[in-house]
Amino acid sequence: MLEILKRDHSEEETNPLDEVVDDSTFLMRLFRRSCQEVELTSMICPLKRRKRFLRALASRELSKMIEPWDPWWLKPAAKTICLSKDGARLVQPIVSPKDDSQTNQPSEIPRGPETALPSLRKLVSTEPSPLLAVHLVDVVYGYCFTLRVYDGDWQPEPLGSAMVVFSISCVLGQVGQPENVWEALCYAWRKPALRLTGTSVACNLD
Structure with missing residues (x-):
């Protein structure tokens, strides 16, 4: 969700909070600030706006402003995942140096284990x-x-x-x-x- 809220960060910088904007836009900007752990003081917004923001949080009104998340297992690419008997993917995606710098970012489809998974017979001495x-x-x-x-x-x-x-x-x-x-x-x-x-x-x- 934090990644979704950061998409419009540059737009927010060009349109500060003290500008006269419509109610929904102002609520969304306050939501971004709160997710960035910025204290909503009177220097950022007036008391009336802050109360409106807290009411919107309590009523889940702000949830309508967030782009819904699509689970990876419902994506078309998930239907083509092929695993070997040891749990490794038969086809591994090629990671370029540019993509390697973003390895901490969640990918569309999980890559799966990099090494083979041990069999149950090696993990337990009895039958599963x-x-x-x-x-x-x-x-x-x-x-x-x-x-x-x-x-x-x-x-x-x-x-x-x-x-x-x-x-x-x-x-x-x-x-x-x-x-x-x-x-x-x-x-x-x-x-x-x-x-x-x-x-x-x-x-x-x-």
């Missing part, structure tokens, strides 16, 4: 649990949910995003071992964190 597939659904759901909450930009808040994953995933949070997919999903749907996405789901395990 027959519920492994169910637990993977639980983990993947937690991953997708967290990216949705952070609009794909979780890097600025690694601790907060990790806590969201642990609160949603029954397996990673070590609070239980779901025995079927429905049980795994219902655990996530019952969590208060689901309200972060404005979603409400009712389910019954009985």
Whole structure:
């Protein structure tokens, strides 16, 4: 989300906050300033405008001003990902020196592991649990949910995003071992964190 808000930074520099602008434009500029951790003092905007800004935050009015984030797994390029048995991508994208300077920026499609993943037989001495597939659904759901909450930009808040994953995933949070997919999903749907996405789901395990 921070990347989206920085796109129009140059435009904001040429049109300072003290200019007479319409209400929606002013709210968006204040939103950018707050995301940059700039204190909204009376030197930046009058008290009346600040109160209007806080009301807009509380009512989620500003969410309409942000470009929606498209999950990478819904992009056409995600359908063409081919993985080998060890989890590595069969076709690796070529990174130019220019792109290499931007490796810290989130890419459209995750590159995947750079080295081969060890097999389960090397990780555990016994046979994998027959519920492994169910637990993977639980983990993947937690991953997708967290990216949705952070609009794909979780890097600025690694601790907060990790806590969201642990609160949603029954397996990673070590609070239980779901025995079927429905049980795994219902655990996530019952969590208060689901309200972060404005979603409400009712389910019954009985």
